[in-house]
Amino acid sequence: MTDILCIQHLSVSLGHTRILRDVSFDVPQGSITGIVGGSGSGKTTIGLAILGLLPDVMERTDGRIVFDGQDITDHSGQQMRALRGAGVSMAFQEPMSAFNPVMTIGAQIGETVLAHENVSGTIVRERTLAALRSAGINDAQRVAAAYPFELSGGLRQRAMIAQAIVCRPKLLIADEPTSSLDVNTQDKILDLFKELRRSLGLAIVLVTHDLGVVRRVADEVVVLCKGEVAEQGKAEAVLSSPRCGYTRTLLEAEGL
Amino acid sequence: MKDAFLRNKWAVAALWALGALYACALFADFLAPYSFKDEARGLSYCPPTAIHIIHEGRLRSPFVYGMKLTFNEYRQRIYVTDRAKVYPVKFFSSRLFLVDAPGRLYLLGADSRGRDVFSRIIYGARVSLTIGLIGVLISFALGLLVGGIAGYYGGRIDNVLMRLCEVLMMAPGFYLLLALRAAVPDNFNSVQVYFAIVIILSVIGWAGLARVVRGMCLSLRERDYVLAAKTFGLSDVQIIIRHILPHTVAYSIAAVMLSIPGYILGESALSLIGLGIQDPYASWGNMLSDAMSIVRIKFAPWILWPAFFIFISVVCFNVIGDALRDALDPMLKREANV
Incomplete structure (x- = not known):
């Protein structure tokens, strides 16, 4: 299996503080890779670095990012913008704040389509409804016409995922996608990830602090500790026989 | 929001009053008994x-x-x-x-050349009431654009644009108005003068709004949905127009209403000192230029009528603007309910 994403020696610093230090890992095509770490371990920064959306105060000091066989490290703003949404997209932890409160869900998903493809309104609408359905939403019509505050947390998260996959990206970065949901809904969203991987061949980078989530869905796992890779490998191997002390601490804290 | 606005009786009254004034301007050709340039020299300053x-x-x-x-x-x-x-x-x-001629019906008296003040007020409304609307459109487009760009990008762009705003705001408004008017060729016809005034007033007016919008954008750009829009590959222009500026609308609408009086007064001031709309065309401002001498006001007080209409329209816009601001701002409303 080839790798859809290769991160090589990525370092990011904020002034003199180093957020990420020499982080390297690969994401095989069509796999789910869990990135695990405590608060402040730099796991969200990895996602933003891949998308080229690091905050102004942060700076990538070293490393390369290869996506789909292409080195995107030195891509221009224009090239990165074309890639975002269509090649790599991101789903956020809190879909309530990740949707613009004054636009309907359908308008926001359609806007993503229009940002990448020059298609007619009817096709945009079809694509929007199709994406909502693949995200496991049955009454896609109603959800498309709804404003974010009118939906439940689980539906919102599905709509968020629909927006992320509407342009058929090859890689989805899901940043704590289940943290704000109850356990039941969490399970369903995780099932949805598995389903999307199977039906769309989507590779997913699952950023989370929850080892339980990783155990349920991830093939590969990268454990981050203070901006450095503490341990990485097959999910089962890492979780059943952790070699690193930090992973053990995380596992114990979860009672696993 | 609509209910909150309609509960304000003064605002509703102001809305009706303004509606009536604009309707007069629109149907001036029917409502006014005489044309704005219909003179009767023998009836100079004829009383009502x-x-x-x-x-x-x-x-x-x-x-x-x-x-x-x-x-x-x-x-x-x-x-x-x-x-x-x-x-x-x-x-x-x-x-x-x-x-029928030679009889004349002067509802509100006649001016120095025997023209009907009532008719001229109605025709003048076309100038005085539209200059505010058009001016405000231009300056708000400018203000939202500049404020949006400055607030969204921040850094050096922000710095340059905001210093520009400050330079504009630093100059005393009325003298800047005169200076800009002086830069306009004096052989313009009345339509050109009208648009020159609109543009001059807009150029002066946008800076204040740009500053406030910029401040709002500085905080709006940190919202998650802006970052989300970026991760979906939307361009900066799309993000500013669709995801940032709509959130400043509550403030902007109220600010639009509250700034229209400035344009009406600005046009009046220019026309009053003879730099605006030229005779025989009527505007409330240039009608008042007749009333600059105390002797004329003493013997023909009715030439002050345009001032009354300026006053009414300015008050109405202010009342509506205030009511809109109250209705659109839930924080203020909550305080009022406590």
């Missing part, structure tokens, strides 16, 4: 004409008497009613109401 219904003890349909100019012992102009001449008021002919 009384409309009678009783002639020689008998009731009849409304009519006016003829007016005759004479002079008293101090050589002052005196208009006396000529009861021999009767001019019936005709309704719904070519105009809403008028009397």
Whole structure:
């Protein structure tokens, strides 16, 4: 299996503080890779670095990012913008704040389509409804016409995922996608990830602090500790026989 | 929000008053008995004409008497009613109401050239009331654009644009207005002058809004949905227009209403000192230039009527703006309910 994403020696610093230090890992095509770490371990920064959306105060000091066989490290703003949404997209932890409160869900998903493809309104609408359905939403019509505050947390998260996959990206970065949901809904969203991987061949980078989530869905796992890779490998191997002390601490804290 | 606005009785009254004024401007050709340049030199500063219904003890349909100019012992102009001449008021002919020549019907008196003040006020509304709307459109487009760009990008762009705003705001408004007017060629026709004034007023007006919008954008750009829009590959222009500026709308609408009076007063001020709309075209401002001498106000106080309409429209816009701001700002409303 080839790798859809290769991160090589990525370092990011904020002034003199180093957020990420020499982080390297690969994401095989069509796999789910869990990135695990405590608060402040730099796991969200990895996602933003891949998308080229690091905050102004942060700076990538070293490393390369290869996506789909292409080195995107030195891509221009224009090239990165074309890639975002269509090649790599991101789903956020809190879909309530990740949707613009004054636009309907359908308008926001359609806007993503229009940002990448020059298609007619009817096709945009079809694509929007199709994406909502693949995200496991049955009454896609109603959800498309709804404003974010009118939906439940689980539906919102599905709509968020629909927006992320509407342009058929090859890689989805899901940043704590289940943290704000109850356990039941969490399970369903995780099932949805598995389903999307199977039906769309989507590779997913699952950023989370929850080892339980990783155990349920991830093939590969990268454990981050203070901006450095503490341990990485097959999910089962890492979780059943952790070699690193930090992973053990995380596992114990979860009672696993 | 609509309910909150409609509960404010003053605002509703102001809305009706403004609606009536704009309707007058729109239907000026029908409502005004005379054209704005219809002169009657012999009836200079003729006082308001009384409309009678009783002639020689008998009731009849409304009519006016003829007016005759004479002079008293101090050589002052005196208009006396000529009861021999009767001019019936005709309704719904070519105009809403008028009397046959040589009779004249001056509802609000006549100006120095015997033109009807009432008609000129109605025609003047076209200039005075639209200059605010068009001016505000231009300056708000500018203000939102500059404020949006400065707030979204921040850094050096922000710095340059905001210093520019400050330079504009630093100059005293009225003198800047005069300076800009001086830069406009004086052989412009009336339409060109109209648009020159609109543009001059807009150039002065956008800076304040740009600063406030920029401040709002600085905080709006940190919202998650802006970052989300970026991760989906939307361009900066799309993000500013669709995801940032709509959130400043509540403030902007109220600010639009509250800034229109500035344009009305600005046009009036320019026209008053003869730099705006030129005679014979009417605007409330240039009609008042006749009233700059205390002697004329003493003998023909009705030439002050345009000032009343300026006052009314300015107050109405302010009342509506205030009510909109209250209705659109839930924080203020909550305080009021406590």
